[in-house]
Every structure is written in structure tokens, then in C-alpha cells.
Amino acid sequence: MDTILSVKDLEVEFATYxxxxxxxxxxxxxxxxxxxxxxxxxxxxxxxxTVQSLMGLIPMPPGKITGGTATLxxxxxxxxxxxxxxxxxxxxxxxxxxxxxxxxxxxxTIGDQIAETLKVHRGKSDQEAFKLAVELLERTHIPxxxxxxxxxxxxxxxxxxxxxxxxxxxxxxxxxLIADEPTTALDVTIQAQILELMLELQRTENMSIILITHDxxxxxxxxxxxxxxxxxxxxESGTVDDIFYRSSHPYTLGLKEAMPSNTHDRDKSLSxxxxxxxxxxxxxxxxxxxxxxPYAMTICAEHLPTATAISESHEASCWLHHPTAPDIEELxxxxxxxxx
Amino acid sequence: xxVRTEKLKKHFTxxxxxxxxxxxxISLTIDENEILGLVGESxxxxxxxxxxxxxxxxxxxxxxxxxxxxxxxRFSTKDHLHxxxxxxxxxxxxxxxxxxxxxxxxxxxxxxxxxxQQSNSEIRDKVAFWLERVGLNADHMSRYxxxxxxxxRQRIGIARAMIIEPRFVVCDxxxxxxxxxxxxxxxxxxxxxxxSMGLTLLFIAHDLSMVRYVSDRMAVMYLGSLAEVxxxxxxxxxxxxxxxxxxxxxxxxxxxxxxxxxxxxxIIGEITSPVNVQAGCRFADRCPKVMDRCxxxxxxxxxxxxxxxxxxxxxx
Numbered sequence: 001m002d003t004i005l006s007v008k009d010l011e012v013e014f015a016t017y018x019x020x021x022x023x024x025x026x027x028x029x030x031x032x033x034x035x036x037x038x039x040x041x042x043x044x045x046x047x048x049x050t051v052q053s054l055m056g057l058i059p060m061p062p063g064k065i066t067g068g069t070a071t072l073x074x075x076x077x078x079x080x081x082x083x084x085x086x087x088x089x090x091x092x093x094x095x096x097x098x099x100x101x102x103x104x105x106x107x108x109t110i111g112d113q114i115a116e117t118l119k120v121h122r123g124k125s126d127q128e129a130f131k132l133a134v135e136l137l138e139r140t141h142i143p144x145x146x147x148x149x150x151x152x153x154x155x156x157x158x159x160x161x162x163x164x165x166x167x168x169x170x171x172x173x174x175x176x177l178i179a180d181e182p183t184t185a186l187d188v189t190i191q192a193q194i195l196e197l198m199l200e201l202q203r204t205e206n207m208s209i210i211l212i213t214h215d216x217x218x219x220x221x222x223x224x225x226x227x228x229x230x231x232x233x234x235x236e237s238g239t240v241d242d243i244f245y246r247s248s249h250p251y252t253l254g255l256k257e258a259m260p261s262n263t264h265d266r267d268k269s270l271s272x273x274x275x276x277x278x279x280x281x282x283x284x285x286x287x288x289x290x291x292x293x294p295y296a297m298t299i300c301a302e303h304l305p306t307a308t309a310i311s312e313s314h315e316a317s318c319w320l321h322h323p324t325a326p327d328i329e330e331l332x333x334x335x336x337x338x339x340x
Numbered sequence: 341x342x343v344r345t346e347k348l349k350k351h352f353t354x355x356x357x358x359x360x361x362x363x364x365x366i367s368l369t370i371d372e373n374e375i376l377g378l379v380g381e382s383x384x385x386x387x388x389x390x391x392x393x394x395x396x397x398x399x400x401x402x403x404x405x406x407x408x409x410x411x412x413x414r415f416s417t418k419d420h421l422h423x424x425x426x427x428x429x430x431x432x433x434x435x436x437x438x439x440x441x442x443x444x445x446x447x448x449x450x451x452x453x454x455x456x457q458q459s460n461s462e463i464r465d466k467v468a469f470w471l472e473r474v475g476l477n478a479d480h481m482s483r484y485x486x487x488x489x490x491x492x493r494q495r496i497g498i499a500r501a502m503i504i505e506p507r508f509v510v511c512d513x514x515x516x517x518x519x520x521x522x523x524x525x526x527x528x529x530x531x532x533x534x535x536s537m538g539l540t541l542l543f544i545a546h547d548l549s550m551v552r553y554v555s556d557r558m559a560v561m562y563l564g565s566l567a568e569v570x571x572x573x574x575x576x577x578x579x580x581x582x583x584x585x586x587x588x589x590x591x592x593x594x595x596x597x598x599x600x601x602x603x604x605x606x607i608i609g610e611i612t613s614p615v616n617v618q619a620g621c622r623f624a625d626r627c628p629k630v631m632d633r634c635x636x637x638x639x640x641x642x643x644x645x646x647x648x649x650x651x652x653x654x655x656x
Contacts, residue, residue, distance in 0.1 A: 011496045041492075042519040042520065042521065043519055081380075092453070094531075100637075156402035160610075168582055186589065187381040187382055187546060187611075188381075188546065188548065188591050188592075189381060189586060189587065189590045189607050190381075190591040190592035190605065190610060191592075192589075192592075192606040192607070193591065193606040193607075196591075196605075196606050197583075214519065214520065215592075216520070216594040217591075217592035217593055217594045218592055219594075219595060220595055220598070220599045221595050221599040222593060223596075225643045240596045241596055241597075244594070244595065245597050254521065255520055255521060256594065257522050258521050258523065258524040258596055259520060259524075259549070260549050260550055260552070260553035261593075261594070261595075262549055262552065262576070262593055269528060269531070270524035270527055270528060272521060272522070272523065272524035272528060273524075274525070274526035275570055276489060276491070276522075
């Protein structure tokens with residue numbers, strides 16, 4: 001397999017007045033050409049910080065990358081001076097954000113903002129760059145692109161702005177597109193349009209996508225592989241089918257049970273995950289999820305579980321997968337019997 | 341029937357002789373002890389409808405009835421005082437809807453304080469009871485909103501509405517700012533309160549799966565008017581209006597096999613501007629089944645079998 005991006009044991013922390021927050025605590029993943037990797041998790045789990053630190057978008061200080069490596073096509077991309085980082089940022093890796101309104105410059109026309117990328121990275125002239133910008137807007141299906149290119153961000157709707165952001169990120173034909181909650185602020189009908197556009201561009205450009213989201217339904221539509229994050233760590237990773245149909249970490253199971261499934265029966269009540277995520281000022285010694293986990297054992301609070309291979313493509317970090325641990329299915333049945 | 345609106349309209353004048361038709365003639369009924377889900381895209385007017393219904397916006401025209409009484413078009417302070425005992429609202433944003441300079445005791449206790457006839461210690465006891473009831477620690481009542489997480493703040497908002505013991509509550513996107521694991525906590529809490537207090541709820545949301553799960557009946561709004569009304573499962577699994585069909589097809593499911601089988605082309609275009617709306621069906625410019633008639637004649641809700649209504653000329 002053709003690995004483009006490889007991240008190993010990434011650790012990121014932030015110095016604050018209240019102490020040091022360990023936002024990312026040893027994250028590893030690979031991205032291969034043409035695939036979509038979804039990174040899923042709740043607010044504060046470190047999914048955005050992970051990709052922002054890869055892109056060099058973390059303000060340092062207060063942020064600090066304290067460990068790990070990340071290589072893009074074999075070259076290190078962590079802790080680069082800005083001039084070096086600019087050689088791959090926006091060129092080999094494009095990025096789009098949750099809130100396109102605040103990510104675009106309100107005082108520049110959309111066309112000029114896209115053209116700027118081409119002028120800086122590709123050395124195009126003003127005219128050439130603007131012409132290419134219009135073509136990019138057409139590729140993202142913005143109607144009346146020549147006219148829209150001369151408009152400002154406030155004249156665009158949320159969905160159209162997200163298309164413009166995608167157009168900008170595609171300017172230099174990146175190998176990877178990082179999309180940080182690209183549809184969270186959009187309505188379902190517009191979300192469907194944007195997701196479809198991303199899939200279409202992925203097919204035509206053979207681009208890899210890293211999709212950061214909290215929405216399991218979006219993951220099911222988009223992802224080839226999934227990494228589930230909790231409290232700054234990847235707790236389960238595998239193909240999309242591994243994660244949905246062979247969920248092996250209690251947190252992944254819990255997330256699935258907390259969502260309504262669209263079957264006719266309404267009586268099945270939702271099972272919320274009780275409690276809240278751990279305080280990352282003082283991250284727990286053991287498993288980050290053990291305080292909320294219905295299957296927690298003594299060892300979970302004392303020792304951090306290591307990633308255990310469930311199958312060739314599937315890993316979970318949970319003590320339940322230790323050879324001597326009880327089986328989750330059995331625990332489930334015992335629970336059902338207790339309830340019955 | 342506890343709540344009924346008849347051709348309720350709320351227009352905003354936005355200068356230069358222009359009018360924004362936020363809510364444009366909504367006729368709906370909500371039965372006692374029922375949860376009615378109101379779905380629609382942003383800008384469809386669902387929050388404005390909820391606010392106009394309980395008097396937070398004066399109505400432009402049309403009528404609203406609560407328990408058989410006609411509600412005033414414009415609420416006076418006295419009207420607010422009278423009806424707030426019966427009708428309450430839970431707001432979408434648990435950050436901006438709580439005054440950062442008030443303690444939880446002040447926030448939750450404000451309602452009973454205004455309603456009067458209770459001593460401070462009675463109010464304090466009541467606040468403590470309701471904080472525990474919504475799953476918060478009563479010892480935290482002297483804290484300020486910033487000391488709580490999003491889910492906890494939403495519970496404070498729920499306690500503030502419920503302490504009045506209302507009969508009817510408008511829930512305006514109560515879970516959309518929350519994480520999945522916490523959404524389920526809040527939904528289960530609302531459901532439990534509905535059962536124990538016999539509440540009637542107008543549940544406004546844009547998450548179709550959650551609305552189907554939560555509500556008994558579902559109303560779909562598009563650009564200030566209703567597209568379809570009916571029992572939740574029927575509307576979700578057999579949508580009739582072309583817009584509802586698009587809405588349901590756009591809604592992704594947390595199931596990769598289903599998603600791979602989905603043969604779906606997203607709807608083209610976006611919701612049009614509600615400013616100076618012309619006659620005709622609101623959805624006509626995006627509808628794949630549009631007819632000449634749709635461009636000139638505004639469809640009314642047509643009753644179908646099984647307690648369903650749809651506003652579309654196809655069913656005439």
C-alpha cells in the first residue's frame with residue numbers, strides 16, 4: 001500500500017494558567033493514497049489538535065509538540081520553521097474548516113483569495129491566477145463562477161462558502177485534503193451536497209481525505225477507515241465495517257447505543273454514556289474511558305491498555321482484549337439476564 | 341387539543357420596503373401530552389414559529405389558541421406573567437441563554453420569584469429539588485454558568501423551564517449543541533419529565549433521526565410554511581411531499597452498508613430567500629416534479645388518510 005502520511009506516537013500539550021493540558025497523548029495513524037480516513041470523537045478529544053499540529057497551525061507557545069513523528073511522503077513535517085512548512089501546507093496538504101465564514105478573509109473577494117494561493121505557491125501572474133480561481137470555483141459547482149469570484153464572503157451562503165474553501169484547498173492539487181468538521185454547521189440537504197462533492201473530487205483527483213467529525217452517520221457515508229479518539233488517544237481503529245459491525249471498544253459501542261437507529265421500533269430507549277470525559281490537566285494513569293466504562297476492571301484504572309490486534313485491519317486499546325479478560329458478548333448477555 | 345394555530349404569520353420589516361416572511365401562515369394543532377417535532381432547514385422559520393406561539397414575538401396575523409383561549413397578538417407584561425405559568429421554553433444555545441452574572445440559584449429561582457407568593461427559603465428548596473431532578477448537584481446552586489459543561493448548562497435551562505411546572509414547553513433545538521453521548525442523556529430526561537408531568541412539547545430540531553425518535557407527530561417546515569404533517573414514523577419512512585423526500589434521503593444513517601446502497605443525488609440549490617415571497621409553492625424552484633400550477637398557486641394542507649396532511653398540488 002502506498003502510504004502518504006504516517007503519524008507515530010504524536011503528543012501535544014498546551015501550557016495554560018491552570019497547568020499543562022495534555023491534549024494529544026500518543027496518536028498514531030497512516031493515510032494511504034485515495035482513501036478516506038475518518039477521525040471520530042467528541043469535543044475535547046484532541047481530534048482537531050492532532051491535525052492542526054501536523055499542519056503547523058498550533059500556536060507555539062502555548063502549544064508544544066512533545067513527542068512523536070509525522071512524515072509526509074517520507075519527509076518530516078513536525079516542528080518545521082514557517083518557511084519550510086509553507087512548502088507543503090496548501091501544496092501537498094489542503095485543509096478546510098468547520099466555519100468557512102471565519103476562515104476566509106472578509107475584506108478580499110473569493111476569487112482573489114483563491115488566486116493568492118496560486119500566486120504564492122505556483123508563481124502565477126495576477127490574471128492567470130484569477131482565471132484559474134474561476135475554473136476551481138466551477139469545479140466545485142458554484143453557479144455563475146465568474147461573477148461569484150468577484151464577490152466577498154458575506155455574499156455567499158454557508159454551503160457556497162464551504163465550496164469556495166474546497167476550491168481554494170484544491171488550488172495546488174494536494175495529495176491529502178484535511179476536512180475538519182466540514183459539514184457540522186450545514187443543513188442536511190447542503191451537507192449531502194458537500195459530501196457528494198468531496199467524494200466526486202476524491203475520485204477524479206485520486207486524493208486522500210482525512211475527515212474529522214463527531215457524526216457517525218457522516219463517517220458511515222464517507223470513510224474507508226476510521227480512528228476513534230477519546231481523551232487524546234486513538235482507542236479503536238479499523239475499516240469502516242470493523243468499527244460499525246465489529247465494534248470492539250466499549251466507548252465505540254456506547255456511542256452507537258446513544259444514537260437513535262432508524263428502525264420502526266420506538267420503544268427501545270437510548271442508552272446515554274454517563275459521566276463526562278476525564279480532565280486532561282491530570283490525565284488518568286490507566287484507560288481514559290474507565291471512569292465511564294460499564295465493563296471497567298481494576299486493571300483499567302491502573303494501567304494504560306495497549307493496542308491489541310482484533311484482525312489484520314482492526315485494533316482496539318482495551319484490557320477486555322487481553323487473553324485472560326472476560327468476553328464482551330458474555331458480559332452483554334449477563335447484563336441482559338440481570339435486566340430480565 | 342392543547343395548542344392550535346390558525347394561519348399564524350410573523351413577518352419582519354427589514355427596511356427599504358422589504359418584508360421577511362419568516363412564518364407565513366402556519367396552521368397546526370398539538371394534542372395534550374403529545375410531542376410534536378418540527379423539522380426544517382435553517383431559515384425555514386421554525387424557531388420564529390415557536391417564539392411567536394408563546395408570545396416572545398408579536399404575531400403579524402393569524403391566531404394562536406392555548407387550551408381553548410385565544411392568545412393575545414402582542415403579549416403585555418401581564419400576559420407574559422399569566423401565560424408563563426403554563427408555557428415555557430428551552431433554548432438552543434446553553435451558553436448565550438444563561439446570564440453569566442447570575443448564579444444557578446438566581447437563574448432557576450427567577451421564575452418562581454416573579455410568580456410570587458413564595459419565600460426565599462421555599463424557592464431555594466424548590467431549586468435544589470429541580471437541580472437534583474435534572475441530574476445536577478444541588479450544592480452547585482451558588483455557582484455561575486461558566487463553571488458547567490454544555491450538557492450541564494442545558495440541564496440548567498431545563499430546570500429553569502420545569503420549575504414553573506408548565507403544561508406546554510417549546511424546546512428549541514435543545515440538543516444540537518451537545519455531544520452524542522450527552523444528547524441521549526438530555527433526550528431521556530425530557531422523555532421522563534414528559535411521562536411524569538404529563539407535558540406537551542413542541543420539539544424543534546433539524547436532526548431528522550432524533551426528531552423521529554423523540555416525537556409522536558412530525559411537521560416539516562420549508563420557507564415559512566408547512567410541507568407535511570403526520571405521525572413521525574409515517575412521515576419518515578413514507579414521505580409524501582417532494583421536499584420531505586429529499587430531506588429524508590439527505591439524512592445519513594450510521595450504517596455503512598445502508599450508505600453504500602444509497603443511490604442518491606443531492607438536491608440542487610439552496611433554500612431561497614424569505615424576503616418578499618411571491619405566490620406559488622415555496623419549494624417550486626427546487627422541486628423535480630414542479631408543474632405550471634405550482635408557480636402561481638400556493639398549496640394548502642390537504643388531508644390524506646392516516647392523520648396525515650401534505651401541502652402539494654400533486655395530491656389534489
